[in-house]
Amino acid sequence: MKALVLTGKKQLEIQNTEMPEPKANEVVINAKYAGICGTDYALYNGLPGSADAVPPIVLGHENSGVISAVGSDVTDLKVGDRVTVDPNIYCGKCDYCRTARPELCDNLSAVGVTRNGGLEEYFTAPTQVVYKLPDNVDLKSAATCEPISCAVHGMDLLNIKPYQKALVIGDGYMGLIFAQLLRSYGVKEVDLTGRHDDKLAAEKEKLNIDRVINTTKEEIPAEYDVVIEAVGQPATQEQAIEATVKGAQVLMFGVGAPDQKFSMNTYEVFKKQLTIQGAFINPNSFEDAIALLQSGKVNVEKIIDNIISLEDVESVLNGTSNLTGKCVVKVSD
Ligand SMILES: [Zn+2]
Numbered sequence: 001m002k003a004l005v006l007t008g009k010k011q012l013e014i015q016n017t018e019m020p021e022p023k024a025n026e027v028v029i030n031a032k033y034a035g036i037c038g039t040d041y042a043l044y045n046g047l048p049g050s051a052d053a054v055p056p057i058v059l060g061h062e063n064s065g066v067i068s069a070v071g072s073d074v075t076d077l078k079v080g081d082r083v084t085v086d087p088n089i090y091c092g093k094c095d096y097c098r099t100a101r102p103e104l105c106d107n108l109s110a111v112g113v114t115r116n117g118g119l120e121e122y123f124t125a126p127t128q129v130v131y132k133l134p135d136n137v138d139l140k141s142a143a144t145c146e147p148i149s150c151a152v153h154g155m156d157l158l159n160i161k162p163y164q165k166a167l168v169i170g171d172g173y174m175g176l177i178f179a180q181l182l183r184s185y186g187v188k189e190v191d192l193t194g195r196h197d198d199k200l201a202a203e204k205e206k207l208n209i210d211r212v213i214n215t216t217k218e219e220i221p222a223e224y225d226v227v228i229e230a231v232g233q234p235a236t237q238e239q240a241i242e243a244t245v246k247g248a249q250v251l252m253f254g255v256g257a258p259d260q261k262f263s264m265n266t267y268e269v270f271k272k273q274l275t276i277q278g279a280f281i282n283p284n285s286f287e288d289a290i291a292l293l294q295s296g297k298v299n300v301e302k303i304i305d306n307i308i309s310l311e312d313v314e315s316v317l318n319g320t321s322n323l324t325g326k327c328v329v330k331v332s333d
Pocket residue numbers: 036037038039061062146147
């Protein structure tokens with residue numbers, strides 16, 4: 001079978017590999033689609049994702065497919081089931097796991113990071129992280145349950161109320177998921193920043209955004225109760241703090257470089273009684289992600305920009321491709 005193997009730092013290779021065998025509690029999944037995100041970019045460049053990836057390894061932590069074999073102890077899933085996989089596997093034994101914060105697990109392993117993921121025709125996963133899909137959720141959309149679930153976790157960490165006015169900083173893929181989540185969670189107003197008028201105008205229309213702000217030519221007003229930073233750069237992190245009103249919550253969701261810093265006026269944090277919240281991965285939020293797709297409250301068809309092949313992945317990750325926006329790989333027919 002065909003697999004896209006990360007063989008070293010900045011080295012991807014299409015290889016013909018053996019079909020995997022499931023352990024007793026595992027299933028084999030015929031991968032159909034796999035999303036590419038910033039984590040894959042980091043892993044390709046030798047940086048950690050949610051955990052370290054040790055080559056040779058097959059990436060593809062955002063994935064969907066159809067079960068093709070089940071292990072001897074599997075009773076709740078069967079061959080032919082359409083599924084998606086929550087990549088993150090918690091140890092269940094460390095202090096964090098035992099205090100209801102499994103996302104902070106000291107022994108995190110992950111499908112597509114520490115074990116082979118969906119960028120190969122067949123991969124395995126333990127049943128506890130495999131989720132059956134409702135009939136009306138297509139496999140392409142389902143491949144992006146993981147990023148939706150990470151955004152849901154971020155929302156879970158905030159205290160969202162109907163009176164709030166919300167701003168999403170950054171109109172990349174995650175920003176556009178957050179804009180849809182804020183709308184469906186019922187805040188009063190959802191605004192969005194970006195850097196291109198035509199892109200922003202299209203997003204305003206298709207995602208029912210109240211106001212779009214092009215930060216290359218407009219100041220962001222300081223009038224938001226909830227600000228989601230979905231870029232991960234010092235300049236936008238500063239914008240996020242400055243866009244707040246008293247009592248506001250700022251979700252620092254965008255992932256910066258490990259050594260990156262931004263400057264912040266701590267007097268403002270005191271005077272406005274700000275909450276600044278981080279969010280790491282996606283504990284217990286996969287069912288919500290699937291439900292949001294099922295109900296149509298999150299629509300990723302509108303925001304997936306490119307369907308690519310396994311052969312195209314390296315050019316996307318090394319920046320030589322001219323594709324922009326979210327890429328989803330069609331792994332097999
Ligand atoms: Zn991802």
